[in-house]
Amino acid sequence: MSDFLKLSRDGDVAIVTIDNPPVNALSFHVRAPLMQALGALRDDASVAAIVIACAGRTFVAGADITEFGKPMQQPELRAIVAVLEAIAKPTVAAIHGTALGGGLELALGCHFRVADVGAKLGLPEVKLGLLPGGGGTARLPRLVGALKALRMIGSGTPIGADEAHAVGLVDAVFAGDLATHAVNFAREIARKGGPFTPVRDRNDLLGETELAAFDAEAADLARKARGLEAPVACAQAVRNAVTLPFDQALAAERALFVKLVASNQSRAQRHLFFAEREAAKLPGKDVIKRRIASVGVIGAGTMGGGIAMAFANGGFPVILLETSQEALRRGLATIEKNYAVSVTRGSLSEDAKRQRLAQFKGSTDYADLADCDLIVEAAFEDMAVKKEIFGKLDAVAKPGAILATNTSYLDIDEIAASTSRSRDVLGLHFFSPANVMKLLEIVRAEKTAPDALVTSVDLARRIGKVAVVVGVCHGFVGNRMLAARGAESEALLLEGATPSQVDKAFTDFGWPMGPFQMGDLAGLDIGWRNRKARGLTAAIADTLCEQGRFGQKTGRGFYLYENGSRTPVPDPEVEALIRAKAVEKGVAQRAIGAEEIIERTLYPLVNEGAKILEEKIAARASDIDVVWVNGYGFPVGKGGPMFWAGLEGAARIVERLEHWYRQTGKDVFKPAPLLRRMAETGSWETDATGG
Ligand code: T1G
Numbered sequence: 001m002s003d004f005l006k007l008s009r010d011g012d013v014a015i016v017t018i019d020n021p022p023v024n025a026l027s028f029h030v031r032a033p034l035m036q037a038l039g040a041l042r043d044d045a046s047v048a049a050i051v052i053a054c055a056g057r058t059f060v061a062g063a064d065i066t067e068f069g070k071p072m073q074q075p076e077l078r079a080i081v082a083v084l085e086a087i088a089k090p091t092v093a094a095i096h097g098t099a100l101g102g103g104l105e106l107a108l109g110c111h112f113r114v115a116d117v118g119a120k121l122g123l124p125e126v127k128l129g130l131l132p133g134g135g136g137t138a139r140l141p142r143l144v145g146a147l148k149a150l151r152m153i154g155s156g157t158p159i160g161a162d163e164a165h166a167v168g169l170v171d172a173v174f175a176g177d178l179a180t181h182a183v184n185f186a187r188e189i190a191r192k193g194g195p196f197t198p199v200r201d202r203n204d205l206l207g208e209t210e211l212a213a214f215d216a217e218a219a220d221l222a223r224k225a226r227g228l229e230a231p232v233a234c235a236q237a238v239r240n241a242v243t244l245p246f247d248q249a250l251a252a253e254r255a256l257f258v259k260l261v262a263s264n265q266s267r268a269q270r271h272l273f274f275a276e277r278e279a280a281k282l283p284g285k286d287v288i289k290r291r292i293a294s295v296g297v298i299g300a301g302t303m304g305g306g307i308a309m310a311f312a313n314g315g316f317p318v319i320l321l322e323t324s325q326e327a328l329r330r331g332l333a334t335i336e337k338n339y340a341v342s343v344t345r346g347s348l349s350e351d352a353k354r355q356r357l358a359q360f361k362g363s364t365d366y367a368d369l370a371d372c373d374l375i376v377e378a379a380f381e382d383m384a385v386k387k388e389i390f391g392k393l394d395a396v397a398k399p400g401a402i403l404a405t406n407t408s409y410l411d412i413d414e415i416a417a418s419t420s421r422s423r424d425v426l427g428l429h430f431f432s433p434a435n436v437m438k439l440l441e442i443v444r445a446e447k448t449a450p451d452a453l454v455t456s457v458d459l460a461r462r463i464g465k466v467a468v469v470v471g472v473c474h475g476f477v478g479n480r481m482l483a484a485r486g487a488e489s490e491a492l493l494l495e496g497a498t499p500s501q502v503d504k505a506f507t508d509f510g511w512p513m514g515p516f517q518m519g520d521l522a523g524l525d526i527g528w529r530n531r532k533a534r535g536l537t538a539a540i541a542d543t544l545c546e547q548g549r550f551g552q553k554t555g556r557g558f559y560l561y562e563n564g565s566r567t568p569v570p571d572p573e574v575e576a577l578i579r580a581k582a583v584e585k586g587v588a589q590r591a592i593g594a595e596e597i598i599e600r601t602l603y604p605l606v607n608e609g610a611k612i613l614e615e616k617i618a619a620r621a622s623d624i625d626v627v628w629v630n631g632y633g634f635p636v637g638k639g640g641p642m643f644w645a646g647l648e649g650a651a652r653i654v655e656r657l658e659h660w661y662r663q664t665g666k667d668v669f670k671p672a673p674l675l676r677r678m679a680e681t682g683s684w685e686t687d688a689t690g691g
Helices: 028-043 077-085 102-108 124-128 136-144 146-155 161-167 178-192 211-224 229-243 246-261 264-279 302-313 325-345 350-357 383-396 412-416 450-462 478-486 489-494 499-509 515-522 524-533 539-546 572-585 594-614 621-631 641-648 650-664 673-681
Strands: 005-010 013-018 049-054 091-095 098-100 112-116 120-122 172-174 295-298 318-321 360-363 374-377 402-405 425-430 439-444 466-471
Touching: 005 028, 013 028, 013 178, 028 077, 049 178, 077 102, 091 102, 091 178, 098 102, 102 120, 102 136, 112 161, 112 178, 120 161, 124 146, 124 229, 124 264, 136 146, 136 229, 136 246, 146 211, 146 229, 161 172, 172 178, 211 229, 229 246, 229 264, 246 264, 264 466, 264 621, 264 641, 295 302, 302 318, 302 325, 302 350, 302 425, 318 325, 325 350, 325 360, 374 383, 383 402, 383 412, 402 450, 412 425, 425 450, 439 450, 439 621, 450 466, 466 621, 478 594, 478 621, 489 499, 489 539, 489 572, 489 594, 499 515, 499 594, 515 524, 524 539, 539 572, 594 621, 594 641, 594 650, 594 673, 621 641, 641 650, 641 673, 650 673
Parallel strands: 013 049, 049 091, 091 112, 098 120, 112 172, 295 318, 295 374, 318 360, 374 402, 402 425, 439 466
Antiparallel strands: 005 013, 425 439
């Protein structure tokens, strides 16, 4: 048959085994032999039943995403499923690992699906800016009902085998040798005899659809989509399954898919899918990872506690070290409260909470860290404090332990120099809340050993983080670019834009919230402390802090938060303060539109990213996109700042930056040479060889 598809027989049961590592994607070189095999088996009278299975670690994990954006070679998945579904003899999909996207759609073309107890099944296309394009939106509702299908397809979240069995997506769940179970299942089904109803002809569940409830959930999905088209299309396609005849629903799905696959939003989200995986690739394949089995965290404050939780959640025992029993008690109490909230919300079981809390051991004695394989310092953001801590670690940590700092800004080379083991020192910059935010900036100091880096990248994956390796500079990649994005914040206010207008320009762009609302959420006092430490001022933000207006935590910041509400309410007092400051500074106020706000905030963001690439602080432009989408909420439908620059047009960005540079003389507007190069070449590659 083919290197990617094997045929075998177990008596009168034929087994089709797809073998296309690493995830059995339905690439063209799988689809062609698969179509041939199904036709042959359909017509082979000696075959009583057909099992479709996969070799390797998983059932088909989807269409081959690398094929999108190119002419699709025939046969397409849809045609294969149609042939499969028309086969009269019983067909059984044997699912292990993850049956995702086109993989689950292939399985939906079978009469039956059996799954390994550890299998997961889902239609995650929405995360790629797509919708299931192989009939999933028309078939899944026929097995699990329209509402469950809407939730699965609209979220893209897979379900486990037991849940799949409970909702009718799979017909049996097996532990152990799935292939044998599947063949026996198929033989038994064939022995009992048909008719075998294809999924497309199962309409009972659709008749029970409460369209009002469905439409209410679809409306909620659209609201949360924040301008993304795919979730809305998913809901429409599932609704079509209920209201249209099957073939019309299928045609409507196809039309929606063709539109989405060509959209910038889907191109952006597919870019991010591969960008996240590229970011985890480091030079030096043969580097051996260090063994990390136990973790120490220094500091049980907001960051330290969150970091400790991130490792405990990943199954690591954690020693949490503080300077006093009282500080330790407070930190552990906060951790326990956080887990309790998750239990209340239903996202964590009581048992899991107990298991995670059992991972923690508190201490105030550095000697207790002696056996840790990794120690993460999350103490006060002060160089002297960090140097003292690393000096102590140098004395107690075992040889080969990785010593990491969670600093957001400070020079890690300087911290490393305070130890005798610079090779073991690097940055693990988590984002608050550290147990929630996906991004982990792994900061490569000058002398960090390659194996320490490789170990840290693998560790990020083990605790469910998205890792990006960055270089040492003030603020590394994310925070350095954040400073550029915010450089004009005060000027925009003084010149006449209200905090609400600036924030609305951001949320209209697709951000979850704008910079002023974000400042109120994080606490304006944090920026205030940083500015004072660096001798900087911000007339409006400093004044708000001097008035004790730190944001949500004090009920007032740039906005009002009435009675503990988290909803920002514009505050006339703040707007009066801004006008007074403008008068004081002789700044004429005027109406400022959203386009100007974006030009004076997001164009400098892109420009700083170009400088970061020139300085090799980030290895790839796509790494910067991964940082901003996973650490700061850059809209996935725009692919991150550097991908978006391509959509926006780098030449336009250069032209507008030059305009604002002439107006303000500020460096954030001086176009970086690489940005100019990008405008000419369309590429972010930093050297002529494009290496
Ligand atoms: N196509 C092409 N390459 C893929 C791929 C795919 N669908 N899935 C994974 N890879 C590559 C990946 O880039 C990496 O490559 C390697 O496989 C290992 O992946 C018509 C339109 C299955 C849960 O969205 O979620 O079907 O870096 O590092 O962590 O309706 O891969 O080694 O060179 O992620 O063990 C829908 C996407 C597609 C699932 C495994 N399916 N994949 O995770 O390994 S659209 C998806 C995943 C579709 C139809 C529609 C995960 C995984 P490299 P990995 P992992």
